[in-house]
Amino acid sequence: MHGSNFNDMENGIRHVAVIMDGNGRWATSRGLERIEGHYRGVEAVRHAINAALKAGIEYLTIYAFSKENWGRRKDEVNGLMELFCKTISLEVPSLIEKGVRVRFLCDRVGLSEDVVGSLDYCESKTGHCERMTLLVALNYGARDEIVSAVKAIAAKAAGGEVSPSDIDEKMLESCLYTAAIPDPDLIIRTSGEQRLSNFLLWQAAYSEFYFTPVLWPDFTEESFREALCEFGRRKRRFGKTE
Numbered sequence: 442m443h444g445s446n447f448n449d450m451e452n453g454i455r456h457v458a459v460i461m462d463g464n465g466r467w468a469t470s471r472g473l474e475r476i477e478g479h480y481r482g483v484e485a486v487r488h489a490i491n492a493a494l495k496a497g498i499e500y501l502t503i504y505a506f507s508k509e510n511w512g513r514r515k516d517e518v519n520g521l522m523e524l525f526c527k528t529i530s531l532e533v534p535s536l537i538e539k540g541v542r543v544r545f546l547c548d549r550v551g552l553s554e555d556v557v558g559s560l561d562y563c564e565s566k567t568g569h570c571e572r573m574t575l576l577v578a579l580n581y582g583a584r585d586e587i588v589s590a591v592k593a594i595a596a597k598a599a600g601g602e603v604s605p606s607d608i609d610e611k612m613l614e615s616c617l618y619t620a621a622i623p624d625p626d627l628i629i630r631t632s633g634e635q636r637l638s639n640f641l642l643w644q645a646a647y648s649e650f651y652f653t654p655v656l657w658p659d660f661t662e663e664s665f666r667e668a669l670c671e672f673g674r675r676k677r678r679f680g681k682t683e
């Protein structure tokens with residue numbers, strides 16, 4: 442660790458979310474197929490989980506597959522789905538050993554039975570773990586998440602269960618995939634891109650952002666700690682004065 446330790450980090454950080462970008466560029470710059478970059482990306486996910494556990498983070502969210510990612514070439518999409526099926530089931534024993542509960546922020550409609558089966562298996566096997574929650578955004582889109590929440594509330598309003606004047610932020614939040622989960626304190630994006638790409642739009646209202654040029658497969662435990670240290674230097678005011 443370069444002159445930093447966990448004591449330097451902001452106390453009270455509970456939730457870190459990560460946009461794992463740059464797998465494709467990592468692979469093509471080495472003359473490899475893009476899918477090789479995604480497989481290396483799984484290694485980086487392990488590093489991030491270990492670093493988050495060491496830092497006492499309660500929630501780690503990773504953006505694995507967006508609704509927009511269906512627009513990629515068929516072989517890459519199929520390769521990613523195969524990777525999810527294989528990896529998610531294989532990682533279960535190690536996640537249980539580490540005390541990591543896994544939950545998917547996921548629209549299961551449109552996913553194959555195999556993928557849905559591995560997500561359900563992983564959620565049920567790790568459901569009792571209490572050290573950290575890993576949230577995996579898969580077939581996720583933030584606008585779609587918000588629209589689904591609005592539909593659920595509209596249905597209740599149409600059925601007379603709620604009156605429009607009762608609708609507030611709390612009610613909308615309770616209909617998101619992240620209901621009861623604190624908003625991310627820090628959002629990390631790798632590979633030099635500086636945008637949110639339809640990730641946690643509602644939940645990111647007061648998140649701090651950390652952008653790094655490091656490509657996701659090269660993102661190490663040390664890289665994660667550096668992001669936490671940078672977060673520790675930020676002043677968060679949530680719209681108020683100090």
Ligand code: FPP
Nearest residue numbers: 461462463464465466482483505525528529
């Ligand atoms: C973005 O890089 C990355 C993805 C769309 C896939 C991320 C998935 C993983 C790292 C695997 C995670 C595994 C599990 C089991 C959750 P990109 O392909 O857009 O990179 P590029 O911008 O360089 O093309």
